[in-house]
Amino acid sequence: MTTATMAYPKILLTGPAQRSSVPHWMRRFSPRVVATENVRSLSRLPELTVVRAEAPAAILALQPFLKSLATRIRQTPRPAKILFVFDAIDSVVDPAKLLEVLTFFDRPADIDFVRLPGDVHFRLDEAVAKIWAEQEAERDPDTDPLSRIKSVIAATADLRMASGRLSAQRVARAFGLSLAELASLLGRSRQAVSKTGDAESLQPALAPFERIARLGAALSRSSFLRWLRMPNEQLEGRSPLEAIRDGGVTEIADLAEDMLTGNAT
């Protein structure tokens, strides 16, 4: 990813402590300044909304404003974040007050707090970087939402060595295959695979097996092994393992992902 040509996201500056002039720490972003009472006239929020207030209590005193913000961020496609900047907060922050603010929002992970002068520059840069990352992920066709599901990650964790690489021995065991048979499916000799089962050169060939093994997130081991070997109407009556033996490992990995993502077929 390159950020050299990435534009700053659109930023809205609002809040009870916000005057008409843009504070020095926001000038490089050229934000649009909107008075709190005018937020309700917006249909959506931009990627980043910065809300200035004296303290959490000052925000909580403006419940209609908070509700307007919450409604609008809900209507805004991601990435969309809100950064609350507090001007004169006490040294001790009552987390219950922050929680009270967060409860207005459906996506608390998109809400952040910072106090002045503190590290406001850094927190703004962090918010911008996260927005860029989300935008980039949106564009990246290889981004794989299943890889963010904990149970899916757990289902294939034991296929990897401490090095993080997939192990042919472990894949063979997970699929109920002998190492010789897996080696043959990978187009390698048994000796080569058994000597360096997690070789870098084997990783691309092992990757579709990992995609298939993700079914372990929804299937017990015995059920997974049974599924691999039972006739499947979508495979013209062949079993997934037969299709893999016929060179269709990618097609079976596609099938597994359709099962996990619920695609009608």
Add this chain to the structure above:
Amino acid sequence: MRDAGSFEALLAGLPARRTRRRLVRCVPHLDFVTGDPPRFLYTSGRPNRCNPRGVDCLYFSEDERTADAEFRRQWRGTNAETQPKLTFFARVDLRRIIDLETEQVIHALGLTHDDLFGPWRLSLQLTPLQQLGLAISRQRSVAAVRFPSAALGASARKGWNLAIFPLSIESPNRVEILGKSGDPLEMLPRA
């Protein structure tokens, strides 16, 4: 000859219609809800009945019964068939879709029963429906294909699915994944 080129030429003259309705998809429960965050409008370019590899497409069913049948078909014979599942909903407004329930469309495209219901996963060539999807992905007028559910193909009551082509979704077309209180969690076209 039923290839993408010939379908592309046919598309402009095919009767298309608008659809405004709720759509449904069922997925295994897993921990989708607590994921970080779920991306319901994710497309991978995986091939499917109405799209070849490399063409992004979203698949939904028109009602819960069909979505459930599609889910059960995928997991048939496993212990996941009767495990908890997650049902999510989309609201779509698509101005021009190709409806494969229309006899005139089926006839014009020369589609057979096997094209609509037959297995496609191990096909060495693009199927006619995949060719049609490829043709649709090359234009911006038609946004989706409505096709019969193979999961309910043998049942007395038919069910219908929609294959939506995200890159063909331009305003005023709209696809929204519904969250709490019907508010959209994700939408197309992206703002």
